[in-house]
Amino acid sequence: MAQRRAQWSAALRTPVGALSAALVLLVLTVAVLGPILWQDTASAIDTDAIGQSASAGHLVGTDDLGRDIFYRVLVATRLSVVLALIAATIGTITGLVLGMLPTVLPRPLARLVISTVDIAVAFPSLLLVLSFAVILGVGTTGAVLAIGFALAPQFARLTHTLSTSVAGRDFVLAARVTGLSRIRLLFRHILPNIGEPLVVNATIGAGSALLAFSGLSFLGIGVQPPDYDWGLLLREGLNGIYLNPAAALAPGVAVVLAGLAFNLFGETAAGVIGLRTRPPRLPPRPVRKPGTEPGTTDDALLVVENLEVAFPRKSGWTVPVRGVSFTVRQGEAIGVVGESGSGKSLTGLAVSRLIEAPGSVTADRLDFAGTPVLTTPERELRTLLGTSLAMVFQDPMASLNPVRRIGRQLAEVSEQHQGLSRGEALSRAVDRMRAVRIPAAGRRARQYPHEFSGGMRQRAMIGMGLMGEPRLIIADEPTTALDVTVQRQLLRLLARTRTERDTAIILISHDIAVVSQTCERMLVMYAGRVVEDLPSAGTPRHPYTRALLAATLDLETDRDAPLAVIPGRPPEPDRVPNGCAFADRCPLATDRCRAEDPELTEVARGHRVACWHPDAPSAAAGAVSVAGGAK
Template sequence: MTATTAVPKGTTTAVPKRTRRGAPWLAALRTPVGVCSAALLVTVALLAVLAPLLWGDRAAVVDTGAISQGPSGAHLLGTDSLGRDIFYRTLVATRLSVALALAATAIGVLAGLVLGLLPSVLPRRAGRLVTSGVNIAVAFPGLLLALFFAVVFGVGTRGATLAIAFALAPGFARLVQTLAAGVVGRDFVSAARIAGVGRFRLLVRHVLPNIGEPLVVYATIGAGGALLAFSGLSFLGIGVQAPDYDWGRLLREGLDGIYVNPAVALAPGAAVVLAGLAFNLVGETVAAVVGIRTPSARIRHRPVPPVRTAPAEETGDDPLLVVENLQVAFPGPAGWTAPVRGVSFTVGVGEAIGVVGESGSGKSLTGLAVSRLIEAPGVVTADRLDFAGTPLLTTPERELRPLLGTSLAMVFQDPMTSFNPTRRVGRQLAEVSEQHQGLSRSRALARAVDRLRAVRIPAAERRARQYPHEFSGGMRQRAMIGMGLMGRPRLIVADEPTTALDVTVQRRLLRLLARTRQAENAAILLISHDITVVAQNCDRVLVMYAGRIVEDLSATGLTYADPASAPRHPYTRALLAATLELDTDRDAPLPVIPGRPPEPSEVPAGCAFAARCPRATDRCRAEDPVPARVGQGHRVACWHPYEDAGRESGREAVASGGPE
């Protein structure tokens, strides 16, 4: 579930360079599948072009003195019933076999594309008729459709080509309809409609570019199926007719003498298999390129934290969560990028910790790393990452699953994407008790209803039978908390749970978290952009910037009520100065922090905030400060922290005006 690795000390994180346009394809061709697909495809292409020119005459020579002979020095694979060389005929048949398969694939893809996009262009009733027709056609086996269309279009090359094409079209059309339906409902398509973009242009400019990659993969793999189907029709005698021949016709002609000379039938059969394998392997290679943009196999150096941080200051005798020197890194074309670099903190039992910072500061990744939710190719490293006394990075996943499933709850920013849209909410909550507490299906569902009541969802029994899309945003957030309460959570990681909620729902949700904390004695790690919300609902605040904690202070210090715990870091004071309050002058321009945070792959040397800080010096640009203790439970990573407790001092770090 989480990718972890041990790394050597002292290695630096490489800065990715601009990727060459063809680099993903070159990387894919270096893989075993890529090498095999390229070799087979080049071989088939060369034979299709050169074989008729080089050996066409030899393949057509009739030798009545060498009828139905076995393999020999003169005839490598023997001869057919007219004394023609099987080896040369198999090579020459490559052109017609591959050309007909590609032609059928092209026609089928074009027809499927039209049928798949028609419902988005036609009026609703006509579109439903097209969709119904496609669904009925998909229900029939492809070979049955091919035989049906072969009878309709007639025996021969043209009829077989059209038959294979129209047998391929319904499946491709169904794929196009499904992909297009997922894109048509997005906001950028609605914006284009409002702007007056016509339906045809809407499809060409906004829909097709967003569904093109899977269609290319499907078409590439479909070419192999078309080759096999075409050979099957020729084998049945309704495909290619004499005097022309393809691999299917050669297989049919050689079947009668298979007991005398097996090579007569095995040679064209092997050609069909190898050519079909070439198309399928090419499809797999294309899928690998369009699905993975940054191949991690090319990265040679493992990531390590670029700067050692001070150990986390423990709270209480037995902290619930201990994080020391945490780093989360992801591979790039030329090295590793570390959005979280050297984070250290602790969370005590029943304590509420807030994590604030601008977008891209590493807040959410820190929460995901603590919850063991960083997926490969991401890598998590830490000197220490313990939850409830259990090391998360070294304990096997099988042993961690019961602990994390019952003692840690995760509240995601968008619970609509966190719930399975195809399952009822009650069943999803009940699954936790079934898996971790061994309850029966009925008892687990009853507990799920009880947990929904606990998070103040009205008509909990009825709501438990509903699907996530039938819940409002606030109710989904509460249901997500209810899922965490199915066990006995000791830590709740809330990743921006109030984002996109109105003020009333936000207040209810925060009260629910507070009640849960009090009732279960659970600790809370609240990740938010809103520093005011964090100050009102947390005991301590971690201020993050460019993947590091720049200040760890008491939440009461954010109000400047206690001079001893007032914020000292220029970034923290700039965030507070840019926060709007009820007495803010509405006629004055909005205060903003000048500049932008650095990209994770372009973090400068020294303090990352130096380029935006009014107190920065040459030392700040050269040396990265290590968090130092400046008071009880107060740490600051700054070479020139503020010493005064005045609120006005932070306003020198903000500018008046809109964002850049």
């Protein structure tokens, strides 16, 4: 609370903040006190002062009944502002609901809602207002509903666009791994990150509603006599504008000042207001003892057979991951290497069940801890994946929710799956932060992601994975963009976690040297499939693996020799050629390589290769070993 008060104080000390506060205070004060102080004066009829222009007795003149226009403008403030706020609230709530529905509805219904909103947005707002006003009837109630419903489509479109942009971020995917339902994801992770633009547009909507309401009253289909608002007063003043311009100018100035107050206040509030919700306390969930999951075995934790990931396009399907098969045993560390676009990260996401429609994931078998991932209902799978599988994404800044404190984000796992109270979960989060060697963990837990360094954010991501009892950690490029010292610290942390907890690790990386030093086994991927599966201490047999090793630099690299490169570039996922995908870049390629795609075949115990010439020496790389690099 103290921090929030400090944020408001700082915002109100800025020029825009101070001006907006002054204008809002002025409008609200007049709205509250106007009818109390000046109602009688504004209603007093003076037949001796009919139609007078501005004077010392009447600052902006009188109307055709001799009533003081200035006091009538002050009294009309309450009705004008209240009706505008009610209409804006109706439009905001309706738009928010319509904009968020596609996030939780099945895809066909979501498309119907989006299409309806798009059609409504295509119509000019004024036309919508007038149409709704005619349908709902002339008068205050009809005008309020007409303006509210007319504001809703644009607010819905903005909400949907913002929520869609956030829904694909890594921290939302990480929250899905913890097992949060779509609705909880919506209120806990998506809405807080789109709160500021929504607040700005809601206040702008209030200003627009004020202007629209004044316009309807001016046209005679809004507020009806004997009530009056600024629009009705503007209409009355227009009749005598040539004799007394101030009679029309006064309500117009009031509309401008009130609209400016709403808009400027929205800019100020956006910096300090967030739509935050407190997660409810859940009852304790039954904790399954290790090894009692149905269908599990002692040595097979993750079984993947013929995994494919496909995405639709205009002329068919793109298959960036095709026919991937591997097994991860309890406590085993395997590395997945390959160039960008080889399908490494998509494989990790598919295993974690994080590929959403329209993407399609199929496999002959995809079992985690004995549970079939693809056929088990999401509700049943949520607890297993939330506590036994941890995902560490490449960019920790994008993987952590920027508007939530680090400690609260870590505590969310225990609140969801272990039934801990808010305080107990936070204590566990601090303990896990200490476990990953974050100094001053208690203080750091109250900080936001931007207050952490890159290495500390990555440690926090690993700590989040340790909030449960993970049996498998999938680390997707966890050392990217970190200096070598921090890289070494994080790799040691993963190794220590594996040793102490018997946790299996899948390390996805571009750096084959890092993988060879960290993992027991290595999967080499190219163009969406595994081309070699070998022990880290073994000798690679595939030309692509040899070329990757030859391109790796170390302290023994000859500085005078030209750097080794792999000519060409990998094929696009929708343009994979017939035969071996590496053939166009391979110095050993033959006609058979270009015509037939080799299967992954075992060439030695624990060593599989997809190549027609696994025994031929590579002209590009020479003799190589994974542990020692190019020789």
